[in-house]
Amino acid sequence: MDYTLLLIQVLNGLQLGVLLFLVASGLTLIFGILDFVNLAHGSIYMLGAFICASLTYALDSYLFAVILSLPIIAIIGYVFEIFLARPLYARDHLDHVLGTFGAILVIDTIAHLIWGPAGIAIPIPNYLDGQIMISENIEIPTFRLLIIVVGLIAAFGLLWLVNFTKLGMLIRAGASNRTMVAALGIDIRTLFAIVFAIGATLAGIAGMLIAPITEASLGMGNNIIITAFVVIIVGGIGSVKGAFVAALLIGLIDTLGRSFLDDLFKVFMSTAAAENSAPAISSMSIYLMMALILSFKPKGLFPPRLR
Template identity: 65%
Template structure:
């Protein structure tokens, strides 16, 4: 195996990992603080991407579009929280799953209605559209490097917020004992809405980061949301650190599987079978990892304390 390829694939895996982290961190916060299973988190990922695409067309600047689309996505999140989610906190997980499943259908159709079925491409400024030579012979797309940087900055920011601020303290407290936080006279309603909006914005950010690569498209969140769930389950619900570790792990496994599994499989089965089986098997690896971890660690790698 040649090492430049290996390093490139590590970077690709890391990029996928931080993208998953952007999505999973919001999910794990919502889950941890409100005990709410939000399948529709992927829809906000999609909405973020579409907002960003439209705004890029309108303003002509990708960066400006991202800055405008972030609060917009958070607003959509707030609206959803206010209209539907708020009524469901007291219900069981079954109701969460069903109602947010319904939300996915609504969002997907609404997007098709508003933007049409064709999806939207996002033009990047020339600075971001090229590639850089990180190490000799290792050339990597600039924009993918940016995704990694954004993801790491968000991760760091979240870490600071969660461990150093009052809001973060409440979030941590909420994740370990919700009833107690409410009993202490904290406006739990507002905290929930705030966390939901922040989570939505981060999901939207993830969508904005991937759209210039794959385009914004209907249902783009439906597959990745399942992987994001795998990430937070592996990491332990409510744990930002767990989400980060698991996201990078899953990103690396997926990318490495796609890159090298077919070569490995060719040793055992015919070339043709290896080519077709490898992508599916590498997709399976993630779920195998999750089942294996849960079998030994039923609450994930970093289970929330005090529950």
């Protein structure tokens, strides 16, 4: 087996895992704390990519575009919470699903109106476009490494925010007993809107990071959102730690499955049969893994103790 290829694919898997975590952590945070199912989370990821792309061309700098996009996405999340999520908190999950499904159609169509049907590519800035030598014959693109690093920083930042800050303390308190926290004089509505904005920003960051590699496109949000669902189901809905573990696991399984499953199948079946069946099986691999894990742990790997 080619170990260089394996290492590169492992890094690609980590990159996918980190992006999945950024999207899934927002989802799981919003669900775990607000008990709200947000299907439109993928659309915010897409908006992050498009807004960043437009700003990159307007400002002629990817870095400034990212810095400016962050508050814009946070505000979008905040407004989304006030107008759509807040009236639905008291309703059942079915209404959340339908309402945010409507929001997806609205956001995607608005994106279509503003940016047109074709995607927008962002050039990787020169200072990030190089390769980093790991050993003599192994090089990895700087930008992909950056994605992994930023994702890890965001992951630990989120864990720190939720577990070790005053805001995090209020958020956790609000999740376990809203009425009590409100009675203690905390503005619980604003608190929840802030949580929503944080979740949206995390998804937006993922969109901004992936845009220079794939490009900002209309279907991107809907492609990632289901995988993000698989991540939070496997990790245990509401658990940030679970989302982290499951995101890396799924990123690796998906990437490695696509590149090595046919080699693996060739060990015990004919080449033709392996080449025919491997793409089909690898496209299903993460769902099969989800099925397997759920049949042993119906509430995911790390079911949250609250509730």
